[in-house]
Amino acid sequence: MADWKDGVRKVLYPAYEARMLRKLDTTKLPKHVGVMLDGNRRWAREVGQSTAHGHRAGAANIEPLLSWCDEIGIEVVTLWLLSTDNLNRPAEELAPLLEIIADAVDSLADVRRWRLHPVGALDLLPDWLSHRLKAAEEATRDVDGMLVNVAVGYGGRREIADAVRALLNEHATRGTSLEELAQIIDVEHIADHLYTKGQPDPDLVIRTSGEQRLGGFLLWQSAKSEFYFCEAYWPDFRRTDFLRALRAYAHRERRLGR
Numbered sequence: 001m002a003d004w005k006d007g008v009r010k011v012l013y014p015a016y017e018a019r020m021l022r023k024l025d026t027t028k029l030p031k032h033v034g035v036m037l038d039g040n041r042r043w044a045r046e047v048g049q050s051t052a053h054g055h056r057a058g059a060a061n062i063e064p065l066l067s068w069c070d071e072i073g074i075e076v077v078t079l080w081l082l083s084t085d086n087l088n089r090p091a092e093e094l095a096p097l098l099e100i101i102a103d104a105v106d107s108l109a110d111v112r113r114w115r116l117h118p119v120g121a122l123d124l125l126p127d128w129l130s131h132r133l134k135a136a137e138e139a140t141r142d143v144d145g146m147l148v149n150v151a152v153g154y155g156g157r158r159e160i161a162d163a164v165r166a167l168l169n170e171h172a173t174r175g176t177s178l179e180e181l182a183q184i185i186d187v188e189h190i191a192d193h194l195y196t197k198g199q200p201d202p203d204l205v206i207r208t209s210g211e212q213r214l215g216g217f218l219l220w221q222s223a224k225s226e227f228y229f230c231e232a233y234w235p236d237f238r239r240t241d242f243l244r245a246l247r248a249y250a251h252r253e254r255r256l257g258r
Contacts, residue, residue: 030203039209039233057235059104084155109136119195120154156219163193
């Protein structure tokens, strides 16, 4: 019975996806998509596998997602792979997870289709991991392709704190007094010191696994983003789910704070 159902899906889903693509309004597609890759551990429990197996299954789904984004013409994708809170997980879970993330980023760099940019508090990561993330960025620096932010050791509050700290240090070097800085500081000054400085803010943020909360992802940048919450765990997230997110986004009237 399972094989029969799989066969039907293989026939029907491509046709359904092709129909969705034809009906997408290409004038209303996001330029920057943020994705919270959530649900690896719960997926693993449901299929009776180890947590590491769930993380590996999730890592295997990253390249397909980026290919779908490329196909649509999205310019920037931000992938949240590891939060600052995740760094407090037990060592027996965290150690293999860090290796899986490093291997996944290395694989994306080897493809040489996308420019990789690590975002997060890299100083909180083990030296070997931060070095590999920076090496992947350097290896893809000249690639003429979609920009992919790899958020590892990332927390929205930490990012804003780091941005303010960088701003203060910059003006201290210039000799600006606190009183002078207080008179001129505005939102653009802080935005210019975020991990994603110079990039467009995300138009669409997708979170998998059925959770409907931001959890600290791109807190500053997502102030005017549209959100799409998908019930599927990340390892089960399909092209169909992605196209549904784009369709929902295209159907919304974006007010952008107005």
